[in-house]
Amino acid sequence: MKRINVTRSSMPSLEEYEEEIRPIFESHQLTNMGPVYKKFQKQLIEYLQVPELSLFVNGHMALEMAIDALGLKQEQGEVITTPFTFVSTTHAISRNRLKPVFCDIRPDDYTIDPAKIEPLITEHTVAIIPVHVYGNVCDVEAIQKIAEQHGIKVIYDAAHAFGVTYKGKGIGNFGDASMFSFHATKVFNTIEGGAIAFHDKAYGMPLHELKNFGIHDEENIPAIGANAKMNEFAAAMGICNLRRMDECLRRRKAAHDRYFERLSGVKGIKLCEPQKEVVPNYAYMPVCFDETEFGATRDEVFRKLAAHDIYARKYFYPAVNELNCYKCYSDQKTPIAHRISTHVLTLPIFEELSTDEVDRICDIILH
Ligand SMILES: *Cc1c(COP(=O)(O)O)cnc(C)c1O
Numbered sequence: 347m348k349r350i351n352v353t354r355s356s357m358p359s360l361e362e363y364e365e366e367i368r369p370i371f372e373s374h375q376l377t378n379m380g381p382v383y384k385k386f387q388k389q390l391i392e393y394l395q396v397p398e399l400s401l402f403v404n405g406h407m408a409l410e411m412a413i414d415a416l417g418l419k420q421e422q423g424e425v426i427t428t429p430f431t432f433v434s435t436t437h438a439i440s441r442n443r444l445k446p447v448f449c450d451i452r453p454d455d456y457t458i459d460p461a462k463i464e465p466l467i468t469e470h471t472v473a474i475i476p477v478h479v480y481g482n483v484c485d486v487e488a489i490q491k492i493a494e495q496h497g498i499k500v501i502y503d504a505a506h507a508f509g510v511t512y513k514g515k516g517i518g519n520f521g522d523a524s525m526f527s528f529h530a531t532k533v534f535n536t537i538e539g540g541a542i543a544f545h546d547k548a549y550g551m552p553l554h555e556l557k558n559f560g561i562h563d564e565e566n567i568p569a570i571g572a573n574a575k576m577n578e579f580a581a582a583m584g585i586c587n588l589r590r591m592d593e594c595l596r597r598r599k600a601a602h603d604r605y606f607e608r609l610s611g612v613k614g615i616k617l618c619e620p621q622k623e624v625v626p627n628y629a630y631m632p633v634c635f636d637e638t639e640f641g642a643t644r645d646e647v648f649r650k651l652a653a654h655d656i657y658a659r660k661y662f663y664p665a666v667n668e669l670n671c672y673k674c675y676s677d678q679k680t681p682i683a684h685r686i687s688t689h690v691l692t693l694p695i696f697e698e699l700s701t702d703e704v705d706r707i708c709d710i711i712l713h
Contacts, residue, residue, distance in 0.1 A: 350703060352659040354696040355530045356594050358586035366582040377577040378558075386536075386581040389588055393509070394526075395516030396543040400553040401581070405505050405527025405540030407557070407574035409438040409475075412523045412542045415552035416473070416499050419443065423472040428458045429667040430683040431477040435503045436666045439475060447471070448667045450680040455618060456480065456632070456690075459682075460488035467492075473499040478507035478517060479662075480630040480692075481533075483621055486512065486520040493521075501525065504543075508534045509591065511625040518543030528584060533598070533629045534591060536584035539576050594697045598628035604701040605631055605693065608708035614640025630661065631693040634686065644689050647711055654710050658694065663687045 357363075370382060383401060391399050402408035413419065425439045429448040439446045447466050452459045458476040474493060476484045484502070493500045500521035504510075508526050510517040518524040528539035542553055552569065555562055560571030587594075609615050616634040620626065637643040642650075644660070651658050665687040667675050693707060 347655060347706075349655045349657070350694050350699070350707070351657045352661075352692060352694050353531050354698055355535055356533075356587055356590065356697045358583075358590060362586050362589075363583065366586050367579060370578045370582065375578060377575055379554075379575065380578050382578040382581040382585070383576060386576075386584045386588075389585065390541065393588060393591070394518050394543060395511070396518040396524075397545045398543065398547060398550055399518075400542045400544075400550065400557070401576040402540040402542070402557055403574045403576055403580075404538045405525055405529060406434045406438060407572070408527075408540035408542050409434070409501070409503060409525040410441055411553060411556040411572075411574060412501055412525060412544075412549075413438060413442045413444070413473070413475075414556055415542075415549050416501065416522060418472045418499060420472055422470045424468060424470040425473045425475050426458075426463055426466050426471060427475040428477050428479070428683070429665040429680050430456055430479060430662055430686060431503065431666060432505070432662060433666055433669060433671075434505075435475060435477055436672060444472065445470075446666075446672070446675065448675060448678045448680050448683075450682045451479075451686065452485075453682050453686070455482040455621060456683075456686055457482055457484040458489070460485045460492060463489070463492050467496055467498070471496065471498055473501060475501050475503060476521075477503040477505075478510065480618060480632050481506045481510050481627045482618060483507070483510060483512045483517065483624050490520070505529075505532065505540075506629050507627065508532065508629070509595065509625075509627045513623045516543075519545070522546065523549065528580075533594070533627050534584075534587055536576065536580040536587070539580045539584060595627060597697045597699075598695060600701060601695050601699045601704050602628040602631060604704040605695075605708065608705065609633065609711070612640070612712065614638070628695065631695040632661070632690050633693055634689045635691065636689065644691050648691055651707065651710055656694065656707055656710065658691045660687075660690070661692045663690070 560569035
């Protein structure tokens with residue numbers, strides 16, 4: 347039996363990629379927002395149905411720079427965010443010298459609980475950074491209302507939500523900005539890459555400058571930027587993978603539906619139910635195990651699968667506010683995030699995972 351990891355990168359054929367990078371070998375323009383970058387950017391704007399989009403070297407730098415471009419770097423500034431995420435979300439806040447304020451999550455879809463946001467708002471709050479975790483859509487309406495009432499910004503970490511739509515709109519249309527990640531392990535990849543989607547054209551220039559050392563023109567460098575540009579080879583990979591998205595989603599859905607057939611209704615197992623008015627992307631397959639009802643702990647299931655060369659992941663364990671680098675915030679209690687992080691396992695799901703393999707994984711879990 348072959349080893350199965352939690353994910354496997356989707357890739358085009360070598361010939362198809364070769365075709366796409368041929369012009370780069372002819373022009374010798376390898377980076378700095380060249381023609382392939384621009385072509386890919388245009389295609390993505392269409393695919394994601396967003397008005398504006400800036401491409402980055404990865405999702406993390408995109409989020410770090412969005413926080414800066416939106417003018418949120420303020421003395422003593424605080425950002426309300428979720429502890430149930432990849433540590434990148436919190437790092438992007440902290441590396442901008444802002445204080446993360448952890449808000450607990452909802453027990454059903456694991457996104458930030460809007461009912462718990464308001465009590466955390468202080469005179470120092472500058473923004474909310476929620477996460478569409480596993481591609482589950484946050485309560486964008488409630489979050490928007492709170493943000494407007496308090497005059498604060500919202501930046502979504504949409505790293506998991508590529509291609510998701512809510513009420514017929516691309517997920518990148520909510521809040522002031524949304525970050526997408528195109529890392530090799532995500533639903534859609536450019537090897538490494540990321541983007542910020544936004545609607546206020548005013549953010550376009552600062553984002554563009556920040557990712558290119560703050561350079562406005564040769565003699566004029568108004569901002570202290572860094573280097574976070576997407577290169578032409580990554581953009582070419584994006585063009586190839588975007589072409590394959592429908593096929594990729596169709597196959598992910600088949601694996602996802604098979605998991606649901608096998609696991610839903612099993613005592614002690616909780617799956618994320620489909621959300622209303624959401625077109626999902628089947629990015630992850632999170633399963634919560636209740637040891638008293640299921641008869642095994644999350645860690646026992648994890649080890650049992652590993653013994654069969656199947657590698658599920660404990661996304662996201664520990665919760666971010668329980669990591670050593672954020673222990674200083676351990677007084678901020680988020681019991682639901684703690685409970686989910688200690689009980690959840692994300693099972694393998696990727697384009698090439700067959701329904702037979704899903705059956706094998708489910709057989710091991712259930713027997
Ligand atoms: C992957 C990920 C990121 C970081 O994206 P990179 O492209 O890997 O830098 C940020 N937030 C979440 C929730 C992620 O899963």
